[in-house]
Amino acid sequence: MKITPSLSAVLLALLLTAGSCNTANRQARDNAQDNGNNTVNVPQFNADSAYSYVKAQVDFGPRVPGTEAHKACGDYLAGKLEQFGAKVYNQYADVTGYDGTTLRIRNIVGSYKPESRKRVALFAHWDCRPWADHDPDPKNHHKPVPGANDGASGAGVLLEIARQLQQQQPALGIDLILLDAEDRGAHEEYEGQHLEEYWCLGSQYWARNPHVQGYNARFGILLDMVGGHGATFRYEWISEEHAKDINRKVWEAAETAGYAGYFVPEGGGAVTDDHLFINRYARIPTIDIIPYSEGEGFFEHWHTVKDDMDAIDRNTLKAVGQTVMQVVYNEK
């Protein structure tokens, strides 16, 4: 066997570290993987930065399609992705709500290494629900949801990942896909049928008409309500059906990154969310990271007027953001 200089350097490094298996270098090894001849270090996701991107969205007011706040926030998100070096696609479309209204929607995509055929897609919805129909006070049932956790949290985490991607590129191409009009499902007081296809209008459109013809990705990860206090995440059922191995990969990454407390390796329940249509129409195996379990529901202030910045915990943003980065930077 011929020993090349780089291989001998690796062997020497292995010999030197073999005897000193303390916690510090064990942690360093756990956070990185050998990708052939060099080691990938996963950058540190900055929770304060993510928090500021969540707040910036909330400060526009509720991002309900058709409003000024929605337009301004869409421009903000696209502008940040551009600032962080992504190739940005704005996908506009007219879709129909359950009540027959036509909605102008905007899906926003930021792509890194757009020429690469090996890709991972990260998704979040960025719109707000027009009605706080789960609020304890019926007077609020027709007021919009501020959408700090349900809307801004996922997009905020993806913006911080964008900032990290600009500084250090992983091996694969990454697409950050911000989906519109997820939260347009029928009002709880609607007396007609409640159909799953009333939700997730932006992802239904994107999954049938991706921003790039013939678009594909190895897998997808959807982030929904990833900033709540005390949030825990369980294997969501539709994710298990379509992308069980991705669930395992992500929960293992959480453990490696030190966030096993947030990612509980148990079944949650089934949630109608953007990943359903991405799996069904785009056929990209996609999981949903969402704090759902039967009996518990989502989070205390879900679809209420109290889903504001007080509902956001930096530690949860960190746990999810660092876990997703652990996955993305180790993919080869």
Ligand code: AHN
């Ligand atoms: C249902 O309640 C059927 N799906 C919830 C999906 C959702 C709403 N995600 C955010 N808001």
Ligand code: ZN
């Ligand atoms: Zn919602």
